[in-house]
Every structure is written in structure tokens, then in C-alpha cells.
Amino acid sequence: MDTGTIATLFAGEMKTHQAKLAGNVNEAQVAQTALESAAKSIMERHDEQRKSAQSLLTHWDAKAAEGFEGRSARFGDDLTTTAEASARGAKIVSEVTHALSARHGATGSLVDEFVAKAEGLLKAGYALAGAKVPGALLKALSEVADLAGPYVKESAGHLKDARAEMEDAARKLRALEKDLNSDGVGDPGQAQHKHSPGKGNGKEHGKPHGGKGHHGSTKPNSARVEEILANARKNVGYHEGPNNRNKWGPTGQPWCAYFATSMWREAGVNIPKYGFTGDVYKWGERHHCAYDRHDLAKQARPGDAILFGTNSSWSGSEHIGIIEKVEGNKITTIEGNSSDQVMRHTYTLPRDAHRFYGGVHPK
Secondary structure: OOHHHHHHHHOHHHHHHHHHHHHHHHHHHHHHHHHHHHHHHHHHHHHHHHHHHHHHHHOOOOHHHHHHHHHHHHHHHHHHHHHHHHHHHHHHHHHHHHHHHHHHHHHHHHHHHHHHHHHHHHHHHHHHHHOOOOOHHHHHHHHHHHHHHHHHHHHHHHHHHHHHHHHHHHHHHHHHHHHHOOOOOOOOOOOOOOOOOOOOOOOOOOOOOOOOOOOOOOOOOOHHHHHHHHHHHOOOOOEOOHHHOOOOOOOOOOOHHHHHHHHHHHOOOOOOOOOOHHHHHHHHHHOOOEEEHHHHHHHOOOOOEEEEEOOOOOOOEEEEEEEEEEEOOEEEEEEEEEOOEEEEEEEEOOOOHHHEEEEEOOO
């Protein structure tokens, strides 16, 4: 009797789960490669566009040159935004690819372990049957069937979790697509170009909060801001669980941006639930309510999101908090994922200004 073949037959459902996981891994790898290639190609195009524009402007001394330079710069910004989105998409897919590969490997180990144990039971039963022990082989087959139950359940769990991870990745990619919206490259003429915060006359920014600006303003908060602050305050002291498990974002991911945007959303602010801090600042730029480090002292007010780091790029944006109060040159914040919990912090300007690259008013 070929006990190995019989044992493998009992592992059929587990092997089906393993095959489905293998297919998912291959699909994720293809998507990851495509996104990485897109990011690289777009940045190469950006470099070519920038060099061509610079070469042309060197030999062009006319009034129209200034307008061309501005349009060229905006187009370069569009290309950079698209490339960064592709790179972030590749990172999202990379994470799920690694998770799927691990589950595929774990399911393969389950199959091997089960087959080895089942074959041992069948060989023992076959030997007893040869020794004229009544029902020994049927008993062995029954034991193998019983053994298969928990293994099938565990392999099915891997497949179920893999589907959940892929659905989570799909949600992140949809949010990324929604945030990118129209980049002016794939959808020319639809992009909404905004003046960079902190440059020009500043009319695109939100208005200062009161006649005295940052220092000593007593203008009352709006109802929306009060709701944002109430939402944030009630969570002060909340501590994450194992592997970054939290109430606002996916397990295993940093959650300061999920916390901040959730507090805004609960108060009715129409902003996506972002997982990357820089996306909040870019959202503010698109909605004319972002301000940079140089305007922090004048613009910062309760309910705002305040951004830590050097800029809104993937590598430059590090953390985010919600401003709870502004008193003189002191800013008190409520921050998610600060030492693994929701905490208050107070910063003094201009001493701590280097920590931030800007802020965003809720809209």
C-alpha cells in the first residue's frame, strides 16, 4: 500500500489553499514590479523635463519665459507627485506580497507536517492489519481523517487572513488613488495647481485666528474645532496593543495619521483616513488651508494638524499631532502613536520650530 499517496489525498484541501496563496503571491509581485517601474520611469521623465526646460530658459529672454517657467515647474511637481504615489503604492503591495509569501510558506509547512503524521498512522495501521489485528487499517484511516480537521482549519485561516490583507491593501491603494485624484499628467487640464504655502502674498492660506494672530488671540473656537478637540481629549492615555494594534488604523502600521484624520472625520471634516502624514499636508495644499514653518507662529490654532519633519515627501514627513491650544509662544498638542499611545506635548516657539514643516487648518 502506498501510504504516502493516500496521506497526500487527505491533504487535498490544504494543497488547494496553498495553490490559491501561490497565485495571490504571483499577482502581488507583478503589481509591485509594475508600480516600481512606473515610479522610476516617471522620475526619469521628470529629470528630462527639468533639464530641457532649463536649457530652453537659458537662451530665452522674453516676457513669456516667466510664464513658461511657472508652468514647467508645476508640471514637474505633478510628475513628482505621481512618482511618489507609485512608489508608495509599490510599498503597500510589497508589504502584502511579503505577508502572502509567509502564509504560502506556512501552509506548505502544514501540508508537509500533516502528510508525515498521516503516513505514520497509515503505516502503523497497515502493519497491524498484516498482523491480523481486526479493523486496524480502518482505525488508521479514521485517525488520519480526524487529524486532517485541525490542519484544514488552520490552512483555511491562512487563506482567510490573506484575503483580509489583500482587501486592506486594496483599500489603501484606493485611498491613494483618491488622494492623487487628477495629477495633471494623466488628466491634463483637470489638475488643481495651488500656490506653495509660505510663498507669494499668502492669500491662499486660511485666515489668522483673531486680530492678534498667534500671540494672545482670544477668538473662540468653532463648533467643529471644539468637537475635534473633544474627540482627541477623550482618547488621551489610550495605549496601543501588540504589533501596533489600535482603534484607528490597521495592525502593524504606524497610526499617528490615522488618529489625527479620524478625529477630524468624526467632527465632519471631509478628509480621507490617511495613513501617511505627508498626505494630510498635501490635502491642505489642495484645499488652500495649509501653511508652512515660517507661518506657524501666525497661523497655528486649536484643531489644526501640525506636521513634524522637513517636508511632505515620503522620507521627509515623520509625524503628526492635533493642536489643542495656543498660548503665547507655546503650542500644546495631542498626538497619536507617541510612545505607543495618545499623549499631550507642549512645544515652545521659535525654539522648537525646527521640529515642524507646517500645519493644516480643518476645512
